[in-house]
Structure formats: structure tokens, C-alpha cells
Amino acid sequence: MGLLSILVFNKSISLPTILAMNQINLSDRKAVVTGGGRGIGLAIAKRLMQSGADVSLWDIDTEAAAQAKTSLSKYGEVETQTVDLTDEDAVAAATEATIRGLGHIDILCNNAGIAGGIYKTWEYPVEEFRHVIDVDLNAVFICCRAVVPHMRERGYGRIINTASIAGKEGNPGASAYSAAKAGVIGLTKSLGKELAQNGICVNCITPAVINTDILKQVTQLHIDYMLSKIPMGRFGEVDEAGALVAWLASEDCSFTTGSVFDLSGGRATY
16 A cells, blocks of 8 residues: 545645555446436446446436446446436436346445535525435435335345435534435434345445535535544545445445444544
8 A cells, every 4th residue: 555645725645545446246236326427426336337336327417427427338337317316206217217227226326415505504595405405315215215126126235325424413504414414314224224134235424525526516614614624634535435335335245234334534423
């Protein structure tokens, strides 16, 4: 393992570089990754495909999904579905189309999300608050509701939901995002218990801050606040998220369900 020097907000820091990717066997597994057109979702899809899985990218951004498909095609079979994840009929149609295209669904990575605006709770625009809850929480429920019956029929599945450290601690100025991600944690725990005897493991990851385009949606003041909370002194990288999700998506993750996996650089306290 070597060291890679990077520049984060005008500070040079070093982080370990993984010289050889740990091998996880996902051969013949079929995965859905929501929000797979960029950022964490794209990194998850890449790592799953490098491990042998075929992937369907579900994204509302047709162009981003098409670009992602082009970059991922060298790793194996990848398809795309343009879908509004808050629309239950659209998600049901995407589920059916993916099963037709890939044959079945073994892995569901509910990753799509938005940050929302930065407001004091009592000043938060009601419709914007509802929109964040809809995209970040309700869409996770809708996707699980569509895919779980198929997994139950097959007697196997892995569901990985992307929550956030904000769902555990609450970030000031981000009450909608924090509430939605807390809901994802609760949903994960409930669904994990419900499916515990069906061969389906349901877990979630709680990143602190990962270096993606979602940072463009928040103020520099908020970014500085989030960075100050991370003992490692840096943001996470998308490939680090992909590596964790790949294990959670594998058969090796066989006695762990309804659990929360931190990806916080030491920020998490529970």
C-alpha cells in the first residue's frame, strides 16, 4: 500500500492507495444501481462489474446514464433505465424491463439522492422539504417495494441503501436531508428483520462526506463545517464507497442484515 497526495480545499493531505483490488466474486449476479450515472452510484456500479456482476443503471438523467454506460461497458453487460424513482409506476416498469433484460435482480443499491437547500428548519420551504423526503426516502421505499417480491421468489437478494451520517447525527441547516437519511436507516432495519429468513440481507452505508458533485449543491460554509467534523481530515472517495458496497452485495455478507456501516473517516460516534 502506498500513499497518494491530494489537494482538499487548499490543503495537501495523504491517503492510502490500494495497489491491488480485493477480489469479491459477483459472477453471474445482476444488480440495479439507482443514481448510477455519476458519483457514488457510478463507482458502485464499476466495482460491482469489476467483481463480475451485470448492472442496470437507473437514473433520471438520461445523458449521464448513457455516458456511464459507455465508460462501464468494458467491464461487462450494462444497461440503463431512465426512471423517476419517486413514481411507483415508473419504478415498476423499470423493474420489469430490467428483469427482461438481465434475467433477474440479485442486488439492489438504492443510492440516488439530493442534498436539498440549506435552511433553518423553521424557514425551510415546505415543498422543497417534501421533495427531499420524496427523493431521498420515499424513492428507496418504492424501489424496495418493487424489487423485493422478485427477490423473495428467488430466495436470494442483497439490498444496500445509501443513508448518511447526517441521518445519525443531524446536520444543522439540513433538516430535510437529515430526516430523510434517518428514515432510510430505520427502513433498512425494519426491512432487514422482515426478510431475515428469506435469504435476503438488507444493510445501509452512512457516508460522512464523499467527494462528489453533490457538494456543488451546498455552501462553502456548510462544506467547511462537514470537513471539520472528520478526524481523518479529508472527504471520502467514491471508490472507497464502492469497495464497501461490493462486500455488502456479496454472498460473504451472509449473517449481517439490518445493519449500518459507517464510512465517515472516524466521525461517527455510534
